[in-house]
Amino acid sequence: MVEVDGAPVWFAATAVVLGLEQGWTAELQDLYVATGHRNRGLAAKLIDGSAAWTTGRGAQALEVVLAPQGGSVEHLLRYYTARGFPDDGRRLLSGALD
Numbered sequence: 001m002v003e004v005d006g007a008p009v010w011f012a013a014t015a016v017v018l019g020l021e022q023g024w025t026a027e028l029q030d031l032y033v034a035t036g037h038r039n040r041g042l043a044a045k046l047i048d049g050s051a052a053w054t055t056g057r058g059a060q061a062l063e064v065v066l067a068p069q070g071g072s073v074e075h076l077l078r079y080y081t082a083r084g085f086p087d088d089g090r091r092l093l094s095g096a097l098d
Contacts, residue, residue, distance in 0.1 A: 009034045012046040016057050026054030026062045047083060065092055 001011035013030040028050050033042045051062050064080050066073040081087065 007034070008032065009037050010042045010046060012050050014050040014054060014062075016054055016059050023060055024058045026050070026057075026059040028062060028064045031064075043079075044083070 002009045010033045011030070012028060012032075014026055014028050016024060016026045018024055028047065031043060031046055033046075047062075054062055062085075064085050066076050066080070077087065
């Protein structure tokens with residue numbers, strides 16, 4: 001994470017997991033670039049850094065989950081598709097645990 005004046009400007013969180021079907025896979029769980037710092041290539045640097053980090057840990061793929069959180073994700077879908085993350089039709093379903 002990079003901070004300016006104590007506020008986060010950009011960060012990414014990535015986890016590596018072992019699954020039976022895909023082996024070691026990484027998930028880019030969070031990626032954030034503050035509004036005033038966007039369109040400078042920082043997200044691309046975070047994605048590339050995440051890919052390098054996970055490759056070094058044996059992951060065969062890097063996945064991205066697009067969560068709408070009340071808004072459209074079409075712009076994110078276009079962005080990630082252009083960066084080599086095709087929509088393969090898989091869906092992530094999440095259920096709350098008691």
